[in-house]
Amino acid sequence: MKSLKLLEKDLLKLYINIHIKNLFNEKELLLNINKSSFLETEDFEIIENILLKKIIAIKQKEKFLKSRYKIVSKEIKKLKILQAKSLKQKLQQEDIAYPIKNGKIKSGSYVFKITKPTKIKCPISGIVKVIGYKENNISIIIENENCTVYLKNLDDIKVNVGDYVNTNEIIGSINKPKKFKISINCKN
Numbered sequence: 001m002k003s004l005k006l007l008e009k010d011l012l013k014l015y016i017n018i019h020i021k022n023l024f025n026e027k028e029l030l031l032n033i034n035k036s037s038f039l040e041t042e043d044f045e046i047i048e049n050i051l052l053k054k055i056i057a058i059k060q061k062e063k064f065l066k067s068r069y070k071i072v073s074k075e076i077k078k079l080k081i082l083q084a085k086s087l088k089q090k091l092q093q094e095d096i097a098y099p100i101k102n103g104k105i106k107s108g109s110y111v112f113k114i115t116k117p118t119k120i121k122c123p124i125s126g127i128v129k130v131i132g133y134k135e136n137n138i139s140i141i142i143e144n145e146n147c148t149v150y151l152k153n154l155d156d157i158k159v160n161v162g163d164y165v166n167t168n169e170i171i172g173s174i175n176k177p178k179k180f181k182i183s184i185n186c187k188n
Helices: 004-020 026-035 041-092
Strands: 108-114 118-121 126-134 137-143 147-154 170-174 178-186
Touching (some): 137 170, 147 170
Antiparallel strands (some): 118 170, 126 137, 137 147, 147 178
16 A cells, blocks of 8 residues: 555646646546545545535635625725715815915805905816906906816916916906905815
């Protein structure tokens, strides 16, 4: 009879052929067993029990890994949702600059009463899409991928249609007392 090490080696080869390579062909199995000189039915039962235990252990690991995968997938989805919410909050607070003085302003419509000459700053970074001229009033529309800003009742402007403007960049001025209107619409 072969030594224990050689039997273990033969058993491992047999296991690899059966489980890993999916060679669960009876003829192949009998050939491998015959080559290993396993002739007694007790040996077959021992091999069968060992293989069944290994297959059961592998299936248990697969179940465990599948359950862990589901848990991890759910956690990843939760994190993506949290990241999206955080990004939305950042976009809503997207450094919308106060157009008249330093500070930030939220999305919405505002009317400011201007009493002295005032420089107007761009509340967002974006592209000047439209400039409208009416009697002593200039209107500007600035857009970026998240927000649109409407500025109304300017006296002078320093930008042209198609210009890219940065947040807090001076884009115009109001020279005489009047109401200055601004509307900021950001996607939620």
